[in-house]
Amino acid sequence: MPDRFFRASPPKGMTFEEQRAWMVRTQLERWAVRDSRVLQAMGAVPRERFVPASERSSAYYDGALPIGEEQTISQPYVVAHMTELLALQGDETVLEIGTGSGYQTAVLAMLASQVFTVERIASLSQRAATILAELKIDNVHFLVGDGSLGWPEHAPYDAILVTCAAPKMPAPLLKQLSDGGRMVTPIGPRGYQDLVRVVRKGDAFEEERLSPVAFVPLIGEHGW
Ligand code: SAM
Numbered sequence: 001m002p003d004r005f006f007r008a009s010p011p012k013g014m015t016f017e018e019q020r021a022w023m024v025r026t027q028l029e030r031w032a033v034r035d036s037r038v039l040q041a042m043g044a045v046p047r048e049r050f051v052p053a054s055e056r057s058s059a060y061y062d063g064a065l066p067i068g069e070e071q072t073i074s075q076p077y078v079v080a081h082m083t084e085l086l087a088l089q090g091d092e093t094v095l096e097i098g099t100g101s102g103y104q105t106a107v108l109a110m111l112a113s114q115v116f117t118v119e120r121i122a123s124l125s126q127r128a129a130t131i132l133a134e135l136k137i138d139n140v141h142f143l144v145g146d147g148s149l150g151w152p153e154h155a156p157y158d159a160i161l162v163t164c165a166a167p168k169m170p171a172p173l174l175k176q177l178s179d180g181g182r183m184v185t186p187i188g189p190r191g192y193q194d195l196v197r198v199v200r201k202g203d204a205f206e207e208e209r210l211s212p213v214a215f216v217p218l219i220g221e222h223g224w
Helices: 016-031 036-044 053-058 076-085 103-111 122-134 171-175
Strands: 065-068 071-073 093-097 114-119 140-144 157-162 177-187 193-201 204-213
Touching (some): 016 036, 016 076, 036 076, 036 103, 053 065, 065 122, 076 103, 076 177, 076 193, 093 103, 103 114, 103 122, 122 140, 171 177
Parallel strands (some): 114 140
Antiparallel strands (some): 177 193, 193 204
16 A cells, blocks of 8 residues: 655656646545546646745645745645535535635635635735636635634535634534535644534534644634
8 A cells, every 4th residue: 555645746847737637646536536526626726826936846746835924735635635525516605714825715616606715814815816817717705804703794605614723613614504514624733633524404513523634723713
């Protein structure tokens, strides 16, 4: 069995398009990402556009990368896995907390009807909005603020994806989930957490603890 924790980079000499196809094959399909729409989106979004120029040659490396402001763009596998857990069909309204580079946002935008994304650091939000506009992705709405409060004006959401980690489930986000809606979020102490999926069934919230992950903290009223 190959070691999942051996972090490979693409073979030298590949174009970005070839690196993207290599990433889908060796980092996603190989590790059981199965949703064909997710694989297609990951094969289409140019990750190299979302990383700083100094990191561009590592854009398809099998890991997280720095994006400035002490934040990171998540590992491709983590982006694909979390997206797959939302089980998007194409007609959903999605809330994302932690826009970061905008890469995950772009993947969601390809798979859902509308994406509302909240980021606390204005410069990251603005940069992400510029890149998405350049890529002609026009179904994303940006907000700068404390995402631990959600974005109540546009609730309820069919799916909520949180890309930073809270010590416990942020109550406002649960409240903004539609009946039947799915939320995927890292929960746990600083440094290491569990990926948790919540499915709302009326007033009940079914919670499933999945794999261990390590995300930057959700800084806010219902976070750290
Ligand atoms: N999904 C992003 C991407 O593809 O680049 C990576 C996001 S990064 C791991 C987590 C982001 O959450 C950071 O940009 C951080 O500033 C943001 N964040 C932390 N606390 C937040 C909060 N309360 N509201 C909104 N964003 C927050």
